[in-house]
Amino acid sequence: MKTIYYPENERGKNDIGWLKANFSFSFGPYYNPEKISFGALRVLNDDVIAANRGFGMHPHDNMEITTIVLKGALEHKDSMGNTGVINAGDVQIMSAGRGVTHSEFNPLPDEDTESLQIWIYPKVRNIKPRYDQKSFGDSIKHNTFTTLISPDASDNALVLNQDTTFVRGSFDEGKQLNYTINTPGNGAYVFVLEGRVKIEDQLLNKRDALGVHDTASFSIDTLSATSLLIIEVPMK
Structure with a gap:
């Protein structure tokens, strides 16, 4: 098993x-030649957007884009004719x-929105753009992982144009979690939303991450109440 540590600071x-x-990988004004991507995972932006503010119409192509709202809401409009609001607990995907x-x-008048925007390189280029959205608020159970995105829509998950799996879960202190790679050869980017964990001998605190690859499975020990997002992606 090989690992790459991505500290929050x-x-x-x-x-x-x-x-x-906050940019986990090189993006916009931030450039670090050692942090271009983790396999097919190209962007993980951890944003706080002020009330009644946002991003105007802007283009994308040949990227698989996922938005996860952690707190608040985001109003979305696109050139495919889709409009709607992404609330906390919702996941939105867009194949550009x-x-x-x-x-x-x-759209909130007096509350910041906290969201993650995640870009993954596509499996097939130049496909017809596609959009989907799903609320996972009622399906996320404590002390277990919920699949948000999978390659084959298993567990009622969303599907991207890539062999990628996203899981999310909140766990009590003192749990040992065993994660098995779903697609052979993939790596897993473990992002600590809240709390403190240990993977092998690496301690991870809030907003730290660890890229894990060249293994079929690994264990995570929770050292406090913890919320995790794991993004599994092809490494080549």
Whole structure:
């Protein structure tokens, strides 16, 4: 098993007032040649968006984009004709394919929105753009992982144009979690949303991450009440 440690305090940061962004990988004003991607995982932006502010219409192509709202809400509009609000507990996916434009806006009058935007390289390029959204608020159970995205829509999960699996879960202190790689050859990016865990001999605190690869499974020990997001991606 091989690992890559991504400490929170080494993330890129950009504060422009209405947007406070944290970049796990090189993005926009942040560039680190050692942090371009983890396998097919290209972007993980951890954003705080002020009330009544957001991103105007902007283009994407040939990227698999996932938005997870942790707190608050985001209003989405795109060139495919989709409009709607992504609330906390919702997951939105968008296959940009051969090209799409969209906007994201915090519609709340007096509350910040906290969200993750995750980009993964596609399995097939230049496909017809596609959009989907699902609420997982009622299906997430304590002390177990819930599958948000899978390659084959198992467990009523969303599907991206890539052999990727996303799972999320909240756990009590003192649990040993065993994670098995779903797609042989994939690696897993373990992102600590809250709490403190240990994987092998590596301690991880809030917003730290560990890339794990060249293994079929690994264990996670929770050292406090913990919330985790695991993103499994092809390494080649």
